[in-house]
Amino acid sequence: MPRRWPRLWPPLFVLTACANDAPTPAPPASPAAPSKPAAALEQCNATLGQLFSTRSLPPPTMGDNRYASPSAAQRRALSHTLRRVHAKRWGSAAKYAARAGYVACLATPDVVVLRPRRSTAAYARVALRLGPARPLILEAPHPFHDSRTAYQARRMFEDLAARALIIAGVYRCSNLDESTIGPGKTRVCGQSSRFVISDMAHNPDSMFQRAHETLYAMDRTAFAVSVHGMGANGVSISNGTQRPVSKDAPVAQLAEALKDALANETPRRRYRVTTCNGYPGADVRYHLCGLTNTQARYSLGRGLQSAGANTYRSRFIHLEQSMAVRRKRALVTEAFDAWLARAEYQRARGGPTIREP
DSSP states (O other), X not given: OOOOOOOSSOOOOEEOOOTTSOOEEOOOSOOOOXXXXXXXXXEOXXXXXXXXXXXXXXXXXXXXXOOOOOOHHHHHHHHHHHHHHHTTOHHHHHHHHHHHTEEEEEEETTEEEEEESSTTOOOOEEEEEOSSOEEEEEEESOTTTXXXXXXXXXXXXXXXXXXXXXXXXXXTTSOXXXXXXXXXXXXXXXXXXXXXXTOTTSOTTSHHHHHHHHHHHHOTTOEEEEEEEOSSSSEEEESSSOOOOOTTSHHHHHHHHHHHHTTTOSSGGGXXXXXXXXXXXXXXXXXXXXXXXXXXXXXXXSOTTSXXXXXXXXXXXXXXXXXXXHTOHHHHHHHHHHHHHHHHHHHHTTOOOOOOO
């Protein structure tokens, strides 16, 4: 039996899930509501589910050139917005949001959403939980190509009371102009080429990337998990490298939690959990390891143009899942809950911490 770790967060309860899912854990007891925001921060006119649904995004069309790169000033304004929302400086948050081309609104008493001012803008949507939250930033860079990942990330943000959520606002093959990222090619958009600028996992100059960088730097205890889908069976997980790690590294602990959660699913080959990082007991397979992912490169501290990373411990996780696993959202959420509970317990006891690059 896997070891059960004492929780520092209230237990999850059961909600009714969609037809393809088992019952899903519900959010922990709501954290204390933040102070009431000023009039400068408006109420959202939609629910989180509506705001982060792929139906709210521009339709996916290959080569339609819908994506326009934001200016450096817009990206800086987005960083200022997130920092001021975190500090509950509502007036200046709204001002900087407008400069970035965004609207900041209150979706729930403790969740602020940043959405593009124009509904057709192909920029990332961001949600930030105020006050107490689990140390988790959930990111879905390919909401159309990796189907169900936007839904999965949004539900996990709610069910786990995570700190933040980032969903890309564009189809990854919308623009076929090549990104400024370094080595690496893909056939995803129909022919072998370098990654394109509308691919939010490989564009270092996007609003998606800037939101990741800002949130990751703001909370140095939070894990950032990039949620993907793959055609192969099972799960492939990494920290953005192929380097060995210790058994208490975050990527190793999450891999073991996923193994426990999926242990009773059959056939076993459809739920096999492999990792790109070797550790004692690991099932190592170098498959879709996220080596060229720009969020991984920033998080690992090696710069966006380098290949690989130089640290064996990281708060970044690259998670690839088959469709069968994505349909087991309740079990994946259970694994994340156990993983976070262990991390929170270790930190409270003064145990292993993440070594920053």
